[in-house]
Amino acid sequence: xPLKHALITGGSRGIGLSIAQLLARNNxxxxxxxxxSSMSSxxxxxxxxxxxxxxxxQTENPHAVLRGDIASQNFWTQxxxxxxxxxxxxxxxxxxxxxxxxxxxxxxxxxSEIREIVDTNLTAMMIGTRFLLRNRWLQSSSPSSRRDxxxxxxxxxxxxGGEEGRTHTPVIVNIASLMGVSGGFGAVAYAASKAxxxxxxxxxxxxxxxNGGVRVNAVVPGYVETDMTRSSEDFLLxxxxxxxxxxxxxxxxxxxxxxTRTPFEFSTDLNRSELLRRIPLGRFAKPEEIASAALFxxxxxxxxxxxxxxxxGISAL
Ligand SMILES: NC(=O)c1ccc[n+]([C@@H]2O[C@H](COP(=O)([O-])OP(=O)(O)OC[C@H]3O[C@@H](n4cnc5c(N)ncnc54)[C@H](OP(=O)(O)O)[C@@H]3O)[C@@H](O)[C@H]2O)c1
Numbered sequence: 001x002p003l004k005h006a007l008i009t010g011g012s013r014g015i016g017l018s019i020a021q022l023l024a025r026n027n028x029x030x031x032x033x034x035x036x037s038s039m040s041s042x043x044x045x046x047x048x049x050x051x052x053x054x055x056x057x058q059t060e061n062p063h064a065v066l067r068g069d070i071a072s073q074n075f076w077t078q079x080x081x082x083x084x085x086x087x088x089x090x091x092x093x094x095x096x097x098x099x100x101x102x103x104x105x106x107x108x109x110x111x112s113e114i115r116e117i118v119d120t121n122l123t124a125m126m127i128g129t130r131f132l133l134r135n136r137w138l139q140s141s142s143p144s145s146r147r148d149x150x151x152x153x154x155x156x157x158x159x160x161g162g163e164e165g166r167t168h169t170p171v172i173v174n175i176a177s178l179m180g181v182s183g184g185f186g187a188v189a190y191a192a193s194k195a196x197x198x199x200x201x202x203x204x205x206x207x208x209x210x211n212g213g214v215r216v217n218a219v220v221p222g223y224v225e226t227d228m229t230r231s232s233e234d235f236l237l238x239x240x241x242x243x244x245x246x247x248x249x250x251x252x253x254x255x256x257x258x259x260t261r262t263p264f265e266f267s268t269d270l271n272r273s274e275l276l277r278r279i280p281l282g283r284f285a286k287p288e289e290i291a292s293a294a295l296f297x298x299x300x301x302x303x304x305x306x307x308x309x310x311x312x313g314i315s316a317l
Contacts, residue, residue, distance in 0.1 A: 001027055002056050005088040005162045006298075007137075009033045009070050010098030014226035015175060018287035019095050019294045020063075024049040026295060028093065029062035030199075033086065035069045042067055060241065062087070070098050070124040071116070076131035078308060080084045091137050092168065093298045097175040101228050106188035114189045120194035124202055129172060138214050143167035154192040169301060171215040172208075173294045174201045178222045178311045198307065205305035213305040222311025223275060223284040280313030 006023045010016035020030040032048055036042040042065040050065045064087060068075045099121045104113070132138045179187050180194025198218060205216040223229055276282060282296030293308045300306075309315055 001054050003052055004028045004092040006030045006093040006095065007033070007091045007132070008095040009124075010175075011065075011095075012036050012042050014075075015221070015224060015287045015290045016095065016293040017045050017048070019097060019173075020045070020049055020290040022288065022295050023061065023093065023298070024052060026299075027052040027054055029087065031064045031066060031087075031091075033066045033068065033070060033098065036067055039065075039067065040205060060134040061306065063229070070128055071119040073302075075124075076128050076140060078135070081135070081137070090139060090168075091132065091170060093171050093173065094132060094138060094174070095294055096129065096175045098124070099177075099193075099228075102187050102190040102233070105186055109189065116253070117189040118193045118196070121190065122200065125174065125197060129204070133214070138170045138172070140170065140213055150300045169213070169215060171217065171298050171303075172201075172204070173297045174216075174218040175290075175294075176201070176220045176221055176307075178279060178309075178315060181220060186306035201307065202305055209304050213296075217303050217306045218308070219290055219293045219297070219308045220307060220311065220315075221285060221290050221316050222279065222309075224287055224290055225284045226287055229284060259301065278314060278317065279311075280316065283312065285310060285312060 004027060006020070006028040008016050008020045008030055008124060011020045011030065012034035016032070016034075017137060020032055023031050029052060032042060034042060034045075046061070046063050046065055052062060064084070066084075068080060070076075074080075100117060102109075102113070102117055124158075129138075159180055174197050176197040177190070177194040178184075179191040180196070180198050183191045198220070201216055201218040208214040208216050276284075290310055293310050297303045297308065
């Protein structure tokens with residue numbers, strides 16, 4: 001089986017790393033992208049990937065890292081990807097997974113905070129995907145689809161099609177979020193960005209489908225055990241303290257509420273134990289469970305505009 005190539009944004013930890021680990025076990029050479037403040041954390045992620053059995057060079061690691069901020073103007077450039085050309089001419093799978101969360105009431109957010117979330121979670125996904133399409137990092141090996149589907153795209157690089165002479169339908173897997181569908185307390189900008197990811201997925205699928213085109217899909221996780229949900233816990237604590245404070249002050253009839261929400265609305269807050277009670281399966285997902293959906297979308301040649309909900313049933317409520 002020939003080695004395939006995957007590019008995973010946010011591949012240094014959490015869901016992205018789990019996806020990379022599973023892809024590596026399934027014969028993909030993975031390139032991980034993250035800002036990682038130290039190269040050592042990216043290299044630790046790299047060394048956790050198994051070496052695909054069909055790797056041509058047993059001595060050289062087929063996996064790679066690209067360190068950088070996907071939301072930066074200078075990231076999606078030929079310069080960043082120059083060294084990649086030694087390894088591959090195109091990607092079979094692109095997983096757009098990098099993301100940042102929000103744990104702040106909307107009215108308290110600075111404009112820069114709103115922009116950072118939307119730029120990272122949505123705009124960078126679109127700019128990055130456009131770069132990969134324009135520069136033929138994502139292209140079908142079918143000559144007809146290359147002619148038809150890439151008409152109008154800027155050819156900023158030499159033609160790299162036809163590698164290994166195999167049929168090849170690349171796939172994009174975008175990681176959205178349940179909050180993009182149902183909203184979430186303290187997560188207005190995040191929810192808006194993730195709703196955008198779903199809109200982007202569906203609209204791009206209409207442009208990229210057809211015989212031999214690029215498949216475009218998304219996973220919609222609910223709550224997953226990663227650094228992201230752990231970091232929200234400070235906010236959960238803040239909400240709990242506000243609730244206790246409001247209850248006390250209301251009883252005394254003295255001060256205005258810290259929040260404007262009613263006690264009923266608070267019952268839907270992101271309190272972890274409440275959340276666990278509300279999730280029909282009674283637990284957060286493991287990152288590996290999200291990874292298996294990404295692998296399914298990568299491998300199932302009929303998956304196009306396929307949006308997989310993986311939320312333990314919470315969206316049914
Ligand atoms: N955890 C959940 O419950 C959950 C639920 C639904 C959806 N999701 C989505 O799943 C994706 C992964 O989440 P996770 O829980 O695995 O989060 P995580 O553990 O915090 O990992 C986030 C990853 O994204 C990278 N990243 C963030 N900003 C970046 C930037 N500007 N440029 C490059 N890399 C960047 C991080 O690396 P650096 O910090 O080193 O850059 C890290 O590799 C996100 O899109 C998230 O919104 C998560």
